[in-house]
Amino acid sequence: MKNRIIATIIGMSMMLTCSPVFARDNTIVKHVNNVKLEDKSTELSSKASNSDMFKTKLKLGKPEIKFNENSLKNVKENVKSKSNFLAADNQTTTGSAVTINDSPNNAYTIDIGSIYGDSITSEGAERWYAFNNSFIQKLTVIMQAPNSTNIDYDLYLFKYNEQTNDLDLVADSLYSGSANEHLSTIGQKGIYFIGINSVKGFDDKNQFQLAVMSSDKYGSNEPDDNIFQAKEYANSLSIEDTIDNEFDEDWSKLQLNEDTNGILSFQNSSSKGDYEVKLYDENRSLIATLKNNNSLAKTFPKGIYYTRVLSLSGADPDATYKLKFEKKVPIDSNITRATITNISTNANGGYMDYGYGKKWRVYYEMTVQGTAYNKAGIPVANQPIAAGTVVRLNNKPCNQTGMTDANGNFSISIHLGPAVGEYSFDNRISTHYYDIIPFFMVAGNGEISTNVNSLYHFAYSMYN
Ligand SMILES: [Ca+2]
Ligand SMILES: [Ca+2]
Numbered sequence: 001m002k003n004r005i006i007a008t009i010i011g012m013s014m015m016l017t018c019s020p021v022f023a024r025d026n027t028i029v030k031h032v033n034n035v036k037l038e039d040k041s042t043e044l045s046s047k048a049s050n051s052d053m054f055k056t057k058l059k060l061g062k063p064e065i066k067f068n069e070n071s072l073k074n075v076k077e078n079v080k081s082k083s084n085f086l087a088a089d090n091q092t093t094t095g096s097a098v099t100i101n102d103s104p105n106n107a108y109t110i111d112i113g114s115i116y117g118d119s120i121t122s123e124g125a126e127r128w129y130a131f132n133n134s135f136i137q138k139l140t141v142i143m144q145a146p147n148s149t150n151i152d153y154d155l156y157l158f159k160y161n162e163q164t165n166d167l168d169l170v171a172d173s174l175y176s177g178s179a180n181e182h183l184s185t186i187g188q189k190g191i192y193f194i195g196i197n198s199v200k201g202f203d204d205k206n207q208f209q210l211a212v213m214s215s216d217k218y219g220s221n222e223p224d225d226n227i228f229q230a231k232e233y234a235n236s237l238s239i240e241d242t243i244d245n246e247f248d249e250d251w252s253k254l255q256l257n258e259d260t261n262g263i264l265s266f267q268n269s270s271s272k273g274d275y276e277v278k279l280y281d282e283n284r285s286l287i288a289t290l291k292n293n294n295s296l297a298k299t300f301p302k303g304i305y306y307t308r309v310l311s312l313s314g315a316d317p318d319a320t321y322k323l324k325f326e327k328k329v330p331i332d333s334n335i336t337r338a339t340i341t342n343i344s345t346n347a348n349g350g351y352m353d354y355g356y357g358k359k360w361r362v363y364y365e366m367t368v369q370g371t372a373y374n375k376a377g378i379p380v381a382n383q384p385i386a387a388g389t390v391v392r393l394n395n396k397p398c399n400q401t402g403m404t405d406a407n408g409n410f411s412i413s414i415h416l417g418p419a420v421g422e423y424s425f426d427n428r429i430s431t432h433y434y435d436i437i438p439f440f441m442v443a444g445n446g447e448i449s450t451n452v453n454s455l456y457h458f459a460y461s462m463y464n
Helices: 037-048 052-060 082-086
Strands: 023-025 028-030 114-120 126-133 137-144 152-160 166-173 181-187 190-200 203-215 231-234 237-243 249-256 260-268 273-280 286-290 295-300 303-314 316-327 337-345 351-353 358-362 365-373 384-390 397-403 409-415 423-426 430-438 440-443 446-450 454-463
Touching: 114 126, 114 190, 126 203, 137 152, 137 166, 137 190, 152 181, 166 181, 190 203, 237 249, 237 303, 260 273, 260 286, 273 316, 286 295, 303 316, 337 358, 358 365, 384 409, 384 430, 397 409
Parallel strands: 231 249, 337 446, 358 454
Antiparallel strands: 023 028, 114 203, 126 190, 137 181, 137 203, 152 166, 152 190, 237 316, 249 303, 260 295, 260 316, 273 286, 273 303, 337 365, 351 358, 365 409, 384 397, 384 440, 423 430, 430 454, 440 446
């Protein structure tokens, strides 16, 4: 299962005879990019004293993001699902290979799509793996370290360069603490190397777990599986992308140059995957978690934010999710129009025609319900609006002011008192006496248009 890399696989015998590409400086392993394997002596001394690239990146890794608290898996088995990977049993190494895979030269070969368990037996130690990628596809590499704050392992992916014999750094995942490591790349044809090293501590009993996943379909933002690979946006973002496998994570970095009254929203159209979005601030503290169709509206202080879309279960390389951050456009709160949907009354109500067109009939009391709009036709929330009439008896003005609710709806109750009965309507059984009274609505700067302009004010009826 753990096979040595042999020359026939990669056709480069010098790999088996040269020394490790990594130098060691007490506790910190200094990883070196583009080291020629056959040229280690000169390269190592110079690169080892100039490892700032890795130090700089190490500082980035503070999110302490964990898959979960579960322990690790020992031996190889197929990756069936994320939960299968995460919930794998912890086992100790038995019958380990004679050769320890502590350098690229001694790397174990692994297969894409399988889980491997291995252990690190001293602080600063390395473990190496190699696999062949036979066609262009997205590769996701995940490593779950033993769960302990005393342990920090990092993960690197290199591509073997057949022209130069270099191991070219492709991606790394340098989260601090006991976080799990996770990276992706659009894999080209060829041999890849995975390096895992202990930055802090080790656990020779509990294994770390390693797997390489492949996706033949993936979104155009890939690779973006960790915070170091986050795609950058300024002031707004609008992403349509996919979660191409259960382990896929899509990271974005959003820079706001000013305090922004904004809205972050998430929609997932896939029925095969259940996703969520985590929002982190500049210090990688979790601000919010959005489920499908959730949004977060507030004033976002200027600064840097990270969004992370991940799968809770399932994945769908064909159906896209949408993640958006946009400035909230201030709503025009001037009411210019109202639509009356109902006018109820204490008795003798209804919507009827006494011969002067269909109108609401009201008695002593009436309650007016409807929706208020601005000139763009958008409901106006939380604004005052008044309804009124003038009854015939003493030409008494009757009006009342209400407030629109969050959806622009209002309900206004007005006391009218008795009608005079200027008009009559004979329905053969009885004669109804009523007034026709005006109806109007007022908001902000004055009268607004409505779909109701007059009412039948019922007075009394007499049997014929
Ligand atoms: Ca993706
Ligand atoms: Ca991704």
